[in-house]
Amino acid sequence: MPELPEVETVVRALRRPLIGRTITEMRNYWPRHLVGVTLSEFQRRVHGRSITAINRRAKYLIFSLNDGQSLIIHLKMSGHLAVVDQDTPPDKHVHTIWGLDNGRELRFRDTRKFGRVQLVENTMEALGHLGPEPLEPAFTVEVLLERLQKRKRALKPLLLDQTFVAGIGNIYADEALFHAGIHPERRANTLTPTEIADLHAAIQKVLQMGIEREGASIQTYVKPDGKKGDMQNAVAVFRRTGAPCYNCGSVIQRIKLGGRSTHFCPTCQH
DNA sequence: ACCGGAGCCTGTTAGC
DNA sequence: TGCTAACAGGCTCCGG
Numbered sequence: 529m530p531e532l533p534e535v536e537t538v539v540r541a542l543r544r545p546l547i548g549r550t551i552t553e554m555r556n557y558w559p560r561h562l563v564g565v566t567l568s569e570f571q572r573r574v575h576g577r578s579i580t581a582i583n584r585r586a587k588y589l590i591f592s593l594n595d596g597q598s599l600i601i602h603l604k605m606s607g608h609l610a611v612v613d614q615d616t617p618p619d620k621h622v623h624t625i626w627g628l629d630n631g632r633e634l635r636f637r638d639t640r641k642f643g644r645v646q647l648v649e650n651t652m653e654a655l656g657h658l659g660p661e662p663l664e665p666a667f668t669v670e671v672l673l674e675r676l677q678k679r680k681r682a683l684k685p686l687l688l689d690q691t692f693v694a695g696i697g698n699i700y701a702d703e704a705l706f707h708a709g710i711h712p713e714r715r716a717n718t719l720t721p722t723e724i725a726d727l728h729a730a731i732q733k734v735l736q737m738g739i740e741r742e743g744a745s746i747q748t749y750v751k752p753d754g755k756k757g758d759m760q761n762a763v764a765v766f767r768r769t770g771a772p773c774y775n776c777g778s779v780i781q782r783i784k785l786g787g788r789s790t791h792f793c794p795t796c797q798h
Numbered sequence: 799a800c801c802g803g804a805g806c807c808t809g810t811t812a813g814c
Numbered sequence: 815t816g817c818t819a820a821c822a823g824g825c826t827c828c829g830g
Contacts, residue, residue: 531824811821
């Protein structure tokens with residue numbers, strides 16, 4: 529479900545209701561959600577701690593606690609976070625709950641149960657494998673060029689590789705390649721400098737658009753308040769198989785690449 | 799390095 | 815309508 533823009537939207541929505549709050553309890557009904565720490569240890573280590581900041585790295589949410597620990601959550605395909613009153617009726621897909629000092633709760637709902645929750649002392653250590661943040665100033669055209677030239681893979685699966693560049697998922701990879709006019713099967717080391725500059729601009733453009741539109745509610749994603757984002761109304765190719773390209777009218781094609789559905793315009797992308 | 803496939807889960811949709 | 819297979823905004827592991 530969520531990629532960089534969706535996770536960023538969730539982070540922004542959770543700051544107001546959560547920053548400054550103290551965690552008073554933690555419950556879990558699906559132990560495999562918890563990474564590396566048992567529930568009892570998790571409870572002991574978060575009980576009484578307050579949330580001082582909420583940030584994002586790639587598709588991970590990072591909740592900073594006042595003792596230096598970080599609560600890290602990955603929503604994977606179907607995760608959803610919401611802050612609700614503690615008397616809100618239970619939901620069968622809510623697997624982890626953190627009670628707060630104001631009678632409210634942070635609830636992690638995750639239908640497919642792929643999501644993960646961890647508690648770490650050192651965030652850099654836990655997330656150090658990730659590639660550059662595509663919207664940070666450090667992610668320049670030169671950085672992208674240098675990384676692309678070392679690789680021979682098809683571009684689409686490379687963009688999904690979180691160690692190559694962090695935060696891009698299936699929607700924004702397809703959208704970025706369309707806006708750059710580059711075919712998803714093109715080999716990384718065959719791009720011209722102009723194409724690399726176009727790809728760099730397209731990556732930043734589609735991610736920024738996704739954030740401005742508060743995410744793409746194409747399948748199950750909704751914001752913490754339950755409302756839909758708006759990016760689904762601005763996609764050019766993703767899940768538009770068989771429909772006409774907005775640019776040239778050609779029929780949008782769908783192929784499998786790296787095991788993932790890939791959508792592109794056969795006329796606009798080379 | 800890179801590729802494909804399986805696995806993790808449940809729910810929805812497409813096809814017969 | 816009913817059954818089955820395919821598919822889903824992610825990621826990891828394993829073998830080749």
